[in-house]
Amino acid sequence: MSYLDLPRIHFGGLFFTNPDTINNRISNYDPQVKLTNPDGSYLPRAGWNAVGVAQLWLAECSVLSVAGPAGTLVTDAAADPVIGAAVESPSPSTPKKTADGKGFQDIAKMVDLDPAQQGRSAVYGLRIYVTLAGGAGFSGLMSVPMLQELNGRMALQIGSWSAVGTWMGQITDVTWSGDLSSSPFLVQFQAACSQGIAVKLTVDLHQNSDASRLNPGNNFCYGRVHGALGPIGAGELAQVVPGRMIQVPPPPPAAHAMAGAELESVAPVPKIAPEKILGVTLDARFRKPALAGAELESAAAPPAPWNPAPAQVTSSKSGSLLHVDLGGSIWLKASQAANGVGVSDGTFVVDTGIAVGFQSSAGSFQALANGQVSFASQYQLLSSQNKQVNLIRSAGLVDIALVGNEASLISGRPLLVQVGGTTVLQEPADGALYATEPFYMRFEPGTTGAVQLMARSFGQPIVGQEPLTWQIVDSSGTPSTEIAISWEGPTDAAGLATLTVSTPGGDVTLPPLREPLDSQLYLVFFADPSGQPVGDGYGLGQDANASLTVLRFQSYAAPASPTWQADVGPILQAYARLYPGMKDKLDIGDETTVQSAAPYVYGRMALPVEDPAYMPVTRDLSPTKIQTILQWLKAYLPKS
Numbered sequence: 001m002s003y004l005d006l007p008r009i010h011f012g013g014l015f016f017t018n019p020d021t022i023n024n025r026i027s028n029y030d031p032q033v034k035l036t037n038p039d040g041s042y043l044p045r046a047g048w049n050a051v052g053v054a055q056l057w058l059a060e061c062s063v064l065s066v067a068g069p070a071g072t073l074v075t076d077a078a079a080d081p082v083i084g085a086a087v088e089s090p091s092p093s094t095p096k097k098t099a100d101g102k103g104f105q106d107i108a109k110m111v112d113l114d115p116a117q118q119g120r121s122a123v124y125g126l127r128i129y130v131t132l133a134g135g136a137g138f139s140g141l142m143s144v145p146m147l148q149e150l151n152g153r154m155a156l157q158i159g160s161w162s163a164v165g166t167w168m169g170q171i172t173d174v175t176w177s178g179d180l181s182s183s184p185f186l187v188q189f190q191a192a193c194s195q196g197i198a199v200k201l202t203v204d205l206h207q208n209s210d211a212s213r214l215n216p217g218n219n220f221c222y223g224r225v226h227g228a229l230g231p232i233g234a235g236e237l238a239q240v241v242p243g244r245m246i247q248v249p250p251p252p253p254a255a256h257a258m259a260g261a262e263l264e265s266v267a268p269v270p271k272i273a274p275e276k277i278l279g280v281t282l283d284a285r286f287r288k289p290a291l292a293g294a295e296l297e298s299a300a301a302p303p304a305p306w307n308p309a310p311a312q313v314t315s316s317k318s319g320s321l322l323h324v325d326l327g328g329s330i331w332l333k334a335s336q337a338a339n340g341v342g343v344s345d346g347t348f349v350v351d352t353g354i355a356v357g358f359q360s361s362a363g364s365f366q367a368l369a370n371g372q373v374s375f376a377s378q379y380q381l382l383s384s385q386n387k388q389v390n391l392i393r394s395a396g397l398v399d400i401a402l403v404g405n406e407a408s409l410i411s412g413r414p415l416l417v418q419v420g421g422t423t424v425l426q427e428p429a430d431g432a433l434y435a436t437e438p439f440y441m442r443f444e445p446g447t448t449g450a451v452q453l454m455a456r457s458f459g460q461p462i463v464g465q466e467p468l469t470w471q472i473v474d475s476s477g478t479p480s481t482e483i484a485i486s487w488e489g490p491t492d493a494a495g496l497a498t499l500t501v502s503t504p505g506g507d508v509t510l511p512p513l514r515e516p517l518d519s520q521l522y523l524v525f526f527a528d529p530s531g532q533p534v535g536d537g538y539g540l541g542q543d544a545n546a547s548l549t550v551l552r553f554q555s556y557a558a559p560a561s562p563t564w565q566a567d568v569g570p571i572l573q574a575y576a577r578l579y580p581g582m583k584d585k586l587d588i589g590d591e592t593t594v595q596s597a598a599p600y601v602y603g604r605m606a607l608p609v610e611d612p613a614y615m616p617v618t619r620d621l622s623p624t625k626i627q628t629i630l631q632w633l634k635a636y637l638p639k640s
Contacts, residue, residue: 005198057090320407564632
């Protein structure tokens with residue numbers, strides 16, 4: 001089971017996030033690099049939101065539809081009052097009290113791992129609340145999701161507004177409140193989610209053009225979100241669908257892919273500038289020079305292929321269903337205003353005439369009997385000052401009833417999606433799906449961690465899988481032995497295995513550009529037994545995402561009695577410079593201010609790294625340096 005399984009809730013609306021962009025450039029960490037003009041205004045190198053504070057929340061979201069055990073889509077509140085129920089998270093306009101009622105939940109934070117890895121932005125502390133008009137409902141804290149399937153979805157490319165990405169996670173500790181009996185669906189949903197709720201968020205149209213500030217209907221820092229909530233199954237990974245993936249087969253494997261950790265056998269990897277290996281910023285990755293003209297409609301046939309679509313087959317006494325998530329796959333209609341701001345009503349370039357089928361024994365496309373898909377009647381306009389946009393009532397998910405021997409046929413044949421006779425998505429010929437999580441890790445020297453692997457073929461576990469192959473490179477693209485990986489396979493009956501990642505003790509030689517960060521970044525590219533890349537990015541370069549990214553801190557000898565001048569001040573002053581948006585709340589670069597706020601700062605820095613209130617928000621300070629600051633702060637805490 002997963003978010004694709006039934007019963008399932010679909011919601012939609014907006015999300016808001018305002019990341020700080022100064023730290024998008026590694027060179028900005030050098031204290032000698034100027035960030036402002038003499039008048040205090042920020043230079044272009046500070047990015048499009050120099051005073052952002054990395055908050056993220058849901059806005060104006062509601063339940064758009066639900067799908068019961070038979071896959072029938074319900075969109076009418078008269079059929080069940082869960083339709084239209086509010087879907088919220090802690091935000092300035094929707095504060096949420098803590099369990100003890102004495103305070104308020106902190107707003108979630110969106111954080112990049114490193115300036116050279118911005119394709120895996122993680123969300124810390126996102127609490128989701130689904131509430132009926134009478135107050136009953138459920139809520140819970142989502143596990144930390146890391147961005148995946150980051151792709152473009154329109155012909156225009158003007159920053160992150162033209163991108164789509166997904167966050168997947170789980171709510172394992174669900175709080176059910178009030179009388180749910182007015183909603184038969186919620187009663188059913190609660191019973192199905194005894195192990196928790198799987199969450200999928202698809203986000204797009206995030207407006208980061210400076211010209212959109214206070215722009216009614218297309219406001220700065222707002223984007224669109226569609227969500228799907230389904231029951232968790234035993235042993236599932238939080239960020240991996242235990243099913244299938246319909247996609248165009250990836251390009252041939254790189255010639256330098258190797259077995260195990262035999263790095264000496266690897267052909268040299270072309271050097272890539274440190275700020276280019278994964279793109280300087282998400283904005284740069286999806287930005288081209290502004291185009292002339294205000295009407296640049298992209299309503300022509302979309303480029304093939306579409307973005308990948310997760311799929312899953314479930315069976316019950318009433319029959320078998322194929323679940324396909326096209327929510328992030330189909331391209332959007334879009335235009336560009338004269339000032340360069342992207343404009344989209346959120347509708348698909350292709351919203352009808354979509355056929356889901358499989359590859360016949362003769363190699364041709366064979367449509368499923370119920371495989372005709374249309375979203376043309378599913379648009380629901382959200383008329384908001386923040387964003388005027390259409391939502392998709394099913395969040396782009398479809399549930400196809402399989403008839404006759406279709407369930408048997410597709411159990412061993414590739415799934416395909418066609419539009420007008422053209423294949424836009426195609427499952428690999430062997431039906432293989434290999435996936436790993438987490439997508440990134442942080443280490444101090446001499447520490448270890450585990451990566452989980454899932455191996456599937458046409459949705460079924462691959463048991464006894466032999467080791468994957470992998471390549472490790474540092475942030476400049478140079479093969480590296482500065483982290484190590486060992487295979488703990490073979491895969492078990494559920495198709496799961498473990499890889500152990502470790503960082504040898506001692507320090508490494510940092511490139512001059514990374515010395516102010518006091519860390520090195522490593523990219524791990526896994527390949528499956530056929531040599532195909534594992535994950536949602538292929539090869540090296542500006543458009544790639546590694547299967548795993550490791551941030552390795554340098555060692556740090558914590559002083560027994562730290563001082564502000566020698567130890568704490570230089571660390572906090574660097575953060576004050578890089579994250580000026582914090583200054584309105586607390587000037588952490590000023591010794592007197594920090595001393596007077598010692599209990600507050602200590603409380604935040606002593607929190608678990610997963611907590612949204614953790615400081616520093618970026619989580620790019622080594623644990624040992626955190627402990628040094630905490631040790632210094634203790635002298636200014638109230639005496640008990």
